[in-house]
Amino acid sequence: MDLTEFTITQAHEGLKKKEFSSVDLTKAYLEKIKKSDLNSFLSFDENWAIEQAGEADKKIAKGDFGMLCGIPCSIKDAIMVDGQKCTAASKILENYVAPYDATVVKKLKEAGAVILGKTNTDEFTMGASTENSAFGVTKNPHDKTRVAGGSSGGSAASVAANEACYSLGSDTGGSIRLPASFCGVAGLCPTYGSVSRYGLIAHASSLDQIGPMTKSVEDAKIVFEIISGKDPMDATSANYKFEESKTQIKGLKIGVPKEYFAEGLDKEVEGIIRDAIKRAEKAGAEIVEISLPNTKYAIACYYIIVPSEASANLARFDGIRYGLSKPGNDLLDVYVKSRGEGFGSEPKRRIMVGTHSLSSGYYDAYYKKAQEVRQLIRDDFAKVFEKVDLIFCPVAPFPAFKIGEKVDDPLSMYLVDLYTGAVKLAGLPGLSVPVGKINGLPVGLQIIGNHFQENKILSAGMWIEKN
Amino acid sequence: MISKEEVSHIAKLARLELTEKENEKMQKDLSAILDYFNLLKKAPKPEKIVKSKGDLSAARKDEASHRDAGLVEKLMALAPDKKDGYIKVKAIF
Helix, strand or coil: CCHHHCCHHHHHHHHHCCCCCHHHHHHHHHHHHHHCCCCCEEEECHHHHHHHHHHHHHHHHHCCCCCCCCCEEEEECCECCCCCECCCCCHHHCCCECCCCCHHHHHHHHCCCEEEEEECCCHHHCCCCCCCCCCCCCEECCEEEEECCCCCHHHHHHHHCCCCCEEEEEECCCCCHHHHHHHCCEEEECCCCCECCCCECCCCCCCCEEEEEECCHHHHHHHHHHHECCCCCCCCCCCCCCCCCCCCCCCCEEEEEHHHHCCCCCHHHHHHHHHHHHHHHHCCCEEEEECCCCHHHHHHHHHHHHHHHHHHHHHHCCCCCCCCCCCCCCHHHHHHHHHHHHCCHHHHHHHHHHHHHHCCCCCHHHHHHHHHHHHHHHHHHHHHCCCCCEEEEECCCCCCCECCCCCCCHHHHHHHHHHHHHHHHCCCCEEEEEEEEECCEEEEEEEEECCCCHHHHHHHHHHHHHC | CCCHHHHHHHHHHCCCCCCHHHHHHHHHHHHHHHHHHHHHHHCCCCCCCCCCCCCCCCCCCCCCCCCCCCHHHHHHHCCCCEECCEECCCCCC
């Protein structure tokens, strides 16, 4: 029996029946991590993991314990865990030790979770392949010559390769859903505001969200229920409480956006997604062709807004309060040298694009225009959700690509976010659920819902996973 | 194509030191990215800008919040240069 193959639900049952302990589980995962050549983890703390498992076993012995108690997980290295390194996969934070817990981590700890370690990401979560990590690419467990997707590539690979039972990732324009699709795991990007962002290293604050990456959709629901809700430490968190939905496939109105099945979509990916849609139709769902006419502007809009916000967020890395500091002749010299040395090429590119878009003389043409287009994209989705319950579409135009394939062409990397970026501009939730494979490479179906309708998405996702 | 001088100007605004090689690559990358942004010129104007749903911009009360003892020490420990409980910085000039 390989303990690391269990879902959260299965592992919980095993703990309940005393078939194994949390320490057994944790040791099994640590063995996998130590033998791994995927580079999914940037750091892990063996002794601390076993210590947490021991504490969980005490709670389990008392009989009163929740679903996550004693279950080992991994956390993306952009989310702070008190006392552990948090690098955001950047040289500028190489030696940064988190001074407090992110709210999501606090909630997991209260639920008795065992944190194994911190997973690889594109630097400051900026990328779609984990190739932008300052500490090496994460390999796809299904084909080690290919990327795991990004930016939460380490989280996705760790779950897919049984190096963790589940993981927390973060999603700005696809960073949970894309690696979930590439690695064949479930990944939920929640509605903007349903999960606290306190303790997540900021990328683009009007889009960033933390969410679960799991072996099953049911597991995603379990984790989401625990991490969601209002947090006084995050003013953008909403008064939201997860409620079970009675959503059934029969009678469900599913929108299929024609713009997401246009040029650029791999034919085999299209076939797999259309098959999944057909299965829902056979089960009684009503399939409605819909249009999101402003899709063509989404990537350009996204790549103005995100770098603009990132350029402001990354201003805090100045070599003064924390992180890499290079000596200089005066204060300005310290700033430019620390930032020049500490940031990798993608953060630099985004800081430059963002600074330019916000600068005098260019603001109206870029940033202001992008904000207007963002409204058009919001309106597109709002109109569609007057007619349908959920949207079914691909997560990515193709399965996992080769390591190095897009690395020299940032624009082609940006276009990977085609089906995941617009959703975020509208603040909507989206789930990636594995629905097929092409030559051994997983393909995810994206299920998009209206604001705060994660319950509907998850119900439909659980159905699709089983049928 | 965006010029070397323009890249240097943006880098100055962004407080970034770029090497000669980085500047060259940035000219190429920024030009391609900014060209792509031209697409937005064709986009229509929205009727009105509506903020996202939900009560996402509620300000908290302006009160000091309680934080764990020891947080200040942890934060101070992260500062690269300090003296007598203060973070030390270089002179502006």
